[in-house]
Amino acid sequence: MEKLISYPLSILYYVLFLLWLIVFHPIQWFCYNVFGYNAHRGSVAIMNLFLIRTTHLLGTTYTIIGKENIPKNVPIVFVANHQSLHDIxxxxxxxxAFHPKFISKKELGKGIPSVSYNLRKGGSALIDRKDPKQALTEIKNCAEFINKNNYSVVIFPEGTRSKTGIPKPFSVNGLKMLYKFAPDAYFVPITINNSWKMTKFGQFPLGLGNRINFKIHQPLKISDYSFEEISEKTEKKIVQSIKI
Incomplete structure (x- = not known):
């Protein structure tokens, strides 16, 4: 029954989703080129509010736990498991408020209204998975950028989305570059639950009535740990709170 009801709602959702991307593309361009970084960042935030509100058509709700744990006015490396597009x-x-940037595959940097423009202009790292040297250089540049400006970067160490919620093994290469080149930063582990259920039937139709839960754990200051220690602690905190 859920799948049957979801067909018309999913069509409406995708129409509105694409509409917001198209509408906000020129708005982003105008904000960036006329008013600069902060205006562009504000336009991206408002666009994502519209996208979040659109998921309410599917009965999706959101709970963010532990936001008070995030330190302020310091660079942040948000490390999270990855379950769907809705994580982003x-x-x-x-x-x-933490100016999030993303470690993203380079293919997303072109051809997608709003999304590609934000990735290219907003300070994210666009990596070529077939070219390790290019990928590590991009991550290094992003790490130095957030370290200098007290911004944040988001990395999904699994490298791809989990279609069942079961986490994949974490890759350490990207984390190691962020650890090395953002020495003033904190690792902030985030556990994401139930996001995968949005696409439990595939990309169409979408799942209904899902409660997406974000648990933000206590931060770990990079300078207090060796890479091996902070990497192990971060993965353990994330994985232990995943509920299947």
Whole structure:
């Protein structure tokens, strides 16, 4: 029954989703080119609010736990498990005060209204998975950028989305570059639950009535740990709170 009801709602959702991306693309361009970084960041945040509100058509709700744990006025490396596209829109809206950037595959940097423009102009790292040297250089540049400006970067160490919620093994290469080149930063582990259920039937139709939960754990100051220690602690905190 859920799948049957979801067909018309999913069509409406995707129409509105695409509409917001198209509408906000020129708005982003105008804000960036006329008013600069902060105006552009504000336009991206508002767009993601629209995208979040659109998921309410599907009965989606959001709970963010532990936001008070995030230290302020310091660079942040948000490390999270990855379950769906909705992880990104949630972070961009609810954690907007921390100027989140993303470690993203380069293919997303072109051809997608609003999304590609933000990735290219907003300070994110666009990596070529087939070119390790290029990927590590991009991550290094992003790490130095957030370290200098007290911004944040989001990395999903699994490298791809989990379609069942079961976490994949974490890759350490990207984390190691952020650890090395953002020495003033804190690792902030985030556990995401139930986001995968949005696409439990595939990309169409979408799942209904899901409660997406973000648990933000206590921060770990990079300078207090060796890389091996902070990497192990971060993965353990994330994985232990995943509920399948």
């Amino acid at each position: 829109t949630t972070i961009l809206w609810f954690l907007r």
